[in-house]
Amino acid sequence: xxxxxxxxxxxxxxxxxxxxxxxxxxxxxxxxxxxxxxxxxxxxxxxxxxxxxxxxxxxxxxxxxxxxxxxxxxxxxxxxxxxxxxxxxxxxxxxxxxxxxxxxxxxxxxxxxxxxxxxxxxxxxxxxxxxxxxxxxxxxxxxxxxxxxxxxxxxxxxxxxxxxxxxxxxxxxxxxxxxxxxxxxxxxxxxxxxxxxxxxxxxxxxxxxxxxxxxxxxxxxxxxxxxxxxxxxxxxxxxxxxxxxxxxxxxxxxxxxxxxxxxxxxxxxxxxxxxxxxxxxxxxxxxxxxxxxxxxxxxxxxxxxxxxxxxxxxxxxxxxxxxxxxxxxxxxxxxxxxxxxxxxxxxxxxxxxxxxxxxxxxxxxxxxxxxxxxxxxxxxxxxxxxxxxxxxxxxxxxxxxxxxxxxxxxxxxxxxxxxxxxxxxxxxxxxxxxxxxxxxxxxxxxxxxxxxxxxxxxxxxxxxxxxxxxxxxxxxxxxxx
Amino acid sequence: xxxxxxxxxxxxxxxxxxxxxxxxxxxxxxxxxxxxxxxxxxxxxxxxxxxxxxxxxxxxxxxxxxxxxxxxxxxxxxxxxxxxxxxxxxxxxxxxxxxxxxxxxxxxxxxxxxxxxxxxxxxxxxxxxxxxxxxxxxxxxxxxxxxxxxxxxxxxxxxxxxxxxxxxxxxxxxxxxxxxxxxxxxxxxxxxxxxxxxxxxxxxxxxxxxxxxxxxxxxxxxxxxxxxxxxxxxxxxxxxxxxxxxxxxxxxxxxxxxxxxxxxxxxxxxxxxxxxxxxxxxxxxxxxxxxxxxxxxxxxxxxxxxxxxxxxxxxxxxxxxxxxxxxxxxxxxxxxxxxxxxxxxxxxxxxxxxxxxxxxxxxxxxxxxxxxxxxxxxxxxxxxxxxxxxxxxxxxxxxxxxxxxxxxxxxxxxxxxxxxxxxxxxxxxxxxxxxxxxxxxxxxxxxxxxxx
Numbered sequence: 001x002x003x004x005x006x007x008x009x010x011x012x013x014x015x016x017x018x019x020x021x022x023x024x025x026x027x028x029x030x031x032x033x034x035x036x037x038x039x040x041x042x043x044x045x046x047x048x049x050x051x052x053x054x055x056x057x058x059x060x061x062x063x064x065x066x067x068x069x070x071x072x073x074x075x076x077x078x079x080x081x082x083x084x085x086x087x088x089x090x091x092x093x094x095x096x097x098x099x100x101x102x103x104x105x106x107x108x109x110x111x112x113x114x115x116x117x118x119x120x121x122x123x124x125x126x127x128x129x130x131x132x133x134x135x136x137x138x139x140x141x142x143x144x145x146x147x148x149x150x151x152x153x154x155x156x157x158x159x160x161x162x163x164x165x166x167x168x169x170x171x172x173x174x175x176x177x178x179x180x181x182x183x184x185x186x187x188x189x190x191x192x193x194x195x196x197x198x199x200x201x202x203x204x205x206x207x208x209x210x211x212x213x214x215x216x217x218x219x220x221x222x223x224x225x226x227x228x229x230x231x232x233x234x235x236x237x238x239x240x241x242x243x244x245x246x247x248x249x250x251x252x253x254x255x256x257x258x259x260x261x262x263x264x265x266x267x268x269x270x271x272x273x274x275x276x277x278x279x280x281x282x283x284x285x286x287x288x289x290x291x292x293x294x295x296x297x298x299x300x301x302x303x304x305x306x307x308x309x310x311x312x313x314x315x316x317x318x319x320x321x322x323x324x325x326x327x328x329x330x331x332x333x334x335x336x337x338x339x340x341x342x343x344x345x346x347x348x349x350x351x352x353x354x355x356x357x358x359x360x361x362x363x364x365x366x367x368x369x370x371x372x373x374x375x376x377x378x379x380x381x382x383x384x385x386x387x388x389x390x391x392x393x394x395x396x397x398x399x400x401x402x403x404x405x406x407x408x409x410x411x412x413x414x415x416x417x418x419x420x421x422x423x424x425x426x427x428x429x430x431x432x433x434x435x436x437x438x439x440x441x442x443x444x445x446x447x448x449x450x451x452x453x454x455x456x457x458x459x460x461x462x463x464x465x466x467x468x469x470x471x472x473x474x475x476x477x478x479x480x481x
Numbered sequence: 482x483x484x485x486x487x488x489x490x491x492x493x494x495x496x497x498x499x500x501x502x503x504x505x506x507x508x509x510x511x512x513x514x515x516x517x518x519x520x521x522x523x524x525x526x527x528x529x530x531x532x533x534x535x536x537x538x539x540x541x542x543x544x545x546x547x548x549x550x551x552x553x554x555x556x557x558x559x560x561x562x563x564x565x566x567x568x569x570x571x572x573x574x575x576x577x578x579x580x581x582x583x584x585x586x587x588x589x590x591x592x593x594x595x596x597x598x599x600x601x602x603x604x605x606x607x608x609x610x611x612x613x614x615x616x617x618x619x620x621x622x623x624x625x626x627x628x629x630x631x632x633x634x635x636x637x638x639x640x641x642x643x644x645x646x647x648x649x650x651x652x653x654x655x656x657x658x659x660x661x662x663x664x665x666x667x668x669x670x671x672x673x674x675x676x677x678x679x680x681x682x683x684x685x686x687x688x689x690x691x692x693x694x695x696x697x698x699x700x701x702x703x704x705x706x707x708x709x710x711x712x713x714x715x716x717x718x719x720x721x722x723x724x725x726x727x728x729x730x731x732x733x734x735x736x737x738x739x740x741x742x743x744x745x746x747x748x749x750x751x752x753x754x755x756x757x758x759x760x761x762x763x764x765x766x767x768x769x770x771x772x773x774x775x776x777x778x779x780x781x782x783x784x785x786x787x788x789x790x791x792x793x794x795x796x797x798x799x800x801x802x803x804x805x806x807x808x809x810x811x812x813x814x815x816x817x818x819x820x821x822x823x824x825x826x827x828x829x830x831x832x833x834x835x836x837x838x839x840x841x842x843x844x845x846x847x848x849x850x851x852x853x854x855x856x857x858x859x860x861x862x863x864x865x866x867x868x869x870x871x872x873x874x875x876x877x878x879x880x881x882x883x884x885x886x887x888x889x890x891x892x893x894x895x896x897x898x899x900x901x902x903x904x905x906x907x908x909x910x911x912x913x914x915x916x917x918x919x920x921x922x923x924x925x926x927x928x929x930x931x932x933x
Contacts, residue, residue, distance in 0.1 A: 173506040173527040
């Protein structure tokens with residue numbers, strides 16, 4: 001691995017992270033609260049490290065796949081370690097590991113929190129905490145590529161490593177243009193959510209916080225009861241639709257803007273996503289109707305919200321779904337596993353992979369019955385080549401094996417099975433809340449440091465889709481080229 | 482500009498590579514997944530898999546809004562169809578590669594009937610290049626500018642040349658005719674020489690000037706300016722056929738050595754008054770039998786770079802005055818040059834260059850157009866010919882007062898068919914043709930030469 005290139009990319013990312021902290025600083029200054037200093041120290045520290053590393057000369061070396069992948073994983077790790085500084089310096093989160101947990105949870109759009117009393121956190125920190133969702137949702141490297149096109153020569157690998165999905169593609173021929181378009185769509189959609197929430201009557205600052213959580217499909221709230229604190233159907237429906245839409249592949253929005261609405265509707269991944277969302281809403285609706293005393297609008301509102309929240313891996317809650325019947329919880333658990341679409345801000349295994357794997361399953365059965373049959377697996381009329389297929393299957397296996405290892409480590413804390421299992425699922429799929437102790441009203445503060453570190457890794461593995469992170473652990477990547 | 486390239490082979494890839502670094506939107510269409518993966522990983526282009534002639538694929542690539550369609554697949558006919566359909570679907574300009582000798586006389590008709598804007602024939606271009614080199618044996622390379630009035634010639638400085646160790650300033654005073662030394666390559670370094678520069682042995686120099694002056698200069702150097710009268714060609718490829726036609730027109734004797742007997746018969750059908758030998762061109766016995774020692778020019782044109790290299794080396798060793806070889810893999814070129822073989826022709830590179838030239842000219846619709854563009858020393862320097870239209874910031878200012886960028890040289894001004902090798906007192910006027918030499922960098926507009 002060429003260390004200079006990697007450092008240069010890292011420097012650029014840190015530099016931008018410092019800049020992205022500025023809005024939070026401004027809010028802290030407006031409030032004239034205690035965390036101003038912690039932001040100033042962090043910005044100066046991160047900014048200067050970034051600035052130095054950014055100006056490293058790369059001697060005409062170009063970025064290869066390995067540098068791209070390692071750089072992305074390294075950036076996310078260092079960015080999280082640095083992003084935790086304001087929480088730690090201000091003393092809002094006294095333990096550094098907790099602060100890192102909170103920041104990783106923010107950047108990876110997980111939304112699992114270790115803060116017990118969120119309502120006492122100063123507004124500047126609250127804003128930074130939620131803003132990390134927004135940055136992490138579409139990805140900081142995608143942002144950097146759009147702003148600094150020359151970063152390392154071949155930024156495609158950075159984009160591939162950071163964007164979720166088996167085959168992230170470009171929207172337009174130029175990669176910088178693609179990044180810009182993605183961020184424009186993302187920003188416009190976020191602004192729409194903010195405006196709608198303000199119109200519906202939410203205070204302006206709160207609208208920003210909840211819109212960031214919705215857009216990044218993160219889930220950090222500023223109320224202990226999450227969105228449920230307001231008990232306002234308008235808010236719930238706006239956020240429900242928002243979460244669902246941010247879980248859709250952004251390429252489809254681009255096609256929609258260009259007027260290809262047919263490809264939007266006919267897209268196989270979107271259809272599957274829509275199908276399991278609607279099916280889950282229907283099944284859970286029937287199942288939990290008694291819990292809401294047969295109040296149909298109320299039940300529909302809460303079930304839709306919860307399903308959209310978990311399938312898009314946001315993790316907001318309007319009600320304590322922990323007390324719902326087991327059948328509903330099992331379905332929610334499935335949704336947590338499936339996750340949203342590729343190329344969205346959501347996490348999980350992704351609808352497209354499920355689609356391809358299911359098709360492959362049927363193909364294998366058919367192939368056993370007709371051994372000489374020849375058939376390729378097609379999605380949207382295009383056949384999936386063997387390399388992609390192989391990478392999807394190995395990804396699936398790695399996902400499962402990571403979950404298993406994480407469960408074994410977390411089980412050392414000796415909580416009940418549902419807590420242990422769902423906490424791992426909630427972190428690797430970047431959702432946020434799980435069930436029982438880590439349910440929508442609970443939090444992750446009670447876990448040991450070992451479990452927290454495990455979950456930090458789970459969140460990063462889940463967000464970057466495993467392979468980029470694992471490249472860092474390969475010895476050969478650290479050798480001189 | 483939005484440019485669609487159909488066919489991701491060597492030519493397609495080279496064009497895509499160059500154009501994407503010049504800030505165009507490139508969409509590459511090919512059938513082969515590996516080709517596309519390679520292109521996507523190394524270039525900033527969008528790749529689409531499929532048959533480039535299909536309407537559906539073209540629409541997916543956004544043919545309606547495209548400025549240019551370049552068809553460089555393996556098949557001439559496919560390229561033509563791509564262009565015809567592309568034009569119908571709204572592509573503003575189309576370029577097709579048509580290389581088959583059967584169509585060589587029909588290019589103009591095809592251009593008109595199929596509404597092609599440019600037809601490129603790499604083999605024909607290569608043949609023209611080779612025939613020029615054979616005409617002037619002292620040159621490694623020859624490029625023509627300003628309707629062939631201006632010539633730019635690459636040559637090596639030898640030990641007993643009488644221009645060594647004097648500064649350019651003195652040298653220009655001594656010479657009774659006006660020429661300009663525009664680029665020098667010394668030990669992998671590219672130099673745009675100034676007045677206090679002096680030549681050393683083994684420098685590779687480009688000199689530019691009127692044809693007559695260039696001839697006089699080489700006479701002054703004491704070089705043999707006889708053109709090659711007997712030429713031996715190894716390999717009966719398409720280039721060989723075009724080249725033979727060209728050489729026969731100039732009254733040169735041509736001998737062709739071709740390994741494949743069937744091919745020999747084909748050549749015999751197409752070509753007249755040419756000696757065709759059936760034998761292995763890499764075999765020294767065969768070459769000796771055919772009196773390689775007495776031939777003036779040797780051209781290696783087989784399909785394999787290695788064979789071309791071996792037989793050329795042998796010819797070089799037999800002190801044949803002019804040896805030209807074809808190399809397909811561009812990364813071999815520096816190695817081959819180190820072995821003493823200077824005249825290398827690469828059809829794919831020539832093709833890519835002529836398409837690039839066309840694209841740059843298209844791109845410059847706002848007054849100033851690049852008429853011609855040549856890349857020297859593996860892309861490290863370039864020569865561009867502009868026509869001055871409109872009123873750019875450089876008009877009617879004495880050259881010495883222009884704030885030119887470093888390493889930019891205004892080499893020649895052509896005004897009313899007169900060639901001016903400019904000094905500091907000359908100025909550029911509207912309607913002039915100007916030839917500019919620069920070290921790399923992408924000059925697409927004349928305003929690019931000024932500082933700031």
